[in-house]
Amino acid sequence: MNMEEIVALSVKHNVSDLHLCSAWPARWRIRGRMEAAPFDAPDVEELLREWLDDDQRAILLENGQLDFAVSLAENQRLRGSAFAQRQGISLALRLLPSHCPQLEQLGAPPVLPELLKSENGLILVTGATGSGKSTTLAAMVGYLNQHADAHILTLEDPDVILLGELRDSETIRLALTAAETGHLVLATLHTRGAAQAVERLVDSFPAQEKDPVRNQLAGSLRAVLSQKLEVDKQEGRVALFELLINTPAVGNLIREGKTHQLPHVIQTGQQVGMITFQQSYQQRVKEGRL
Structure with missing residues (x-):
């Protein structure tokens, strides 16, 4: 099978990820579970020769790892990670949706569109790898x-900035500064909950900078949306959400370093649109999804 046929078969079976290495049987991930794929792994090095330009191949050769994106036929897009192993180059490919879903289709908290109307501030989307952050x-x-x-995402005078993942203190500082200076910033973080996201941001800085960062964050954060995926009754996947909104009380807790109290605030904050994972789960049960 060629790559287009493999991807078409993967879409048919609701595959989220492909794991390919010429020296090993192909595997794919369905509803969060890794399984043997019903086809032979293609020649990975031949695929990379087709997909990567000279600069990308040089980076892969030098670093032993490369993240990239590729578009195939039928508007199918893949996000890939190539990495060197003893057996050769391996590929991890994430199948991206060909059409942008709507927030309502994802079951996102109803207050989220209102938060997106903010003229400035920082909105974080957090969750483990494969939890659907990019889709959201x-x-x-x-x-x-x-x-x-x-x-959005313009080079001159942007109103909304999409940063992707906040990997280090330099990127976090950029996000906070942009949020303070009249931009709405959307970014992701690999944490499993809203409170942990706030702690992760602050802990990315040395001790002498933590208090100023807390003050910045207390003033510029708009919301933290955390998510995870569960297998639903139709053997598909459904998103569960936790939403922290930066009210004055939340801002004070962040400023004072009392992030351990944030889960309680989320639990009692339904009147302003906050939601816990447990409350989100109960909603999905009422909807008949779980």
Whole structure:
């Protein structure tokens, strides 16, 4: 099978990820579970020769690892990670949706569109790898494109900035500064809950900088949306959400370093649109999804 046929078969079986190495049997991930794939792994090095340019191949050769994206036929997009192993180059490929989903289709908290109308501030989307953060971000940007009179991801005078993952203190500082200076910033973080996201941001800085960062975060954070995926009754996957909104009380807790109290605030904050994973789970049960 060629790659287009493999991807078409993967879409048919609701595959989220492909794991390919010429020296090993192909595997794919369905509903969060890794399984043997019903086809032989293609020649990975031949695929990379087709997909990567000279600069990308040089980076892979030098670093032994490369992240990239590729578009195939039928508007199918893949996000890939190539890495060197003893047996040769391995590929991990994430199948991206060909059409941008709507927030309502994802079951996102109803207050999220209102938060996206903010003229400035930081909105974080957090969760483990494979929890659907990129899909939610795409839906958020799609909503802004449809409903907001704003420039998104432009080089000059942007209103909305999509940063992707906040990997280090330098990127976090950039996000906070942009959020303070009249931009709405959307970004992701690999944490499993809203409170942990706040702690992770602060802990990325040395001790002498933590208090100023807490003050910045207390003033510029708009919300933290955490998510995870569960297998539903139809053997598909459904998203569960936790939403922390930066109210004055939340801002004070962040400023004072009392992030351990944030889970309680989320639990009692339904009147302003906050939601816990447990409350989200109960909603899905009422909907008949779980």
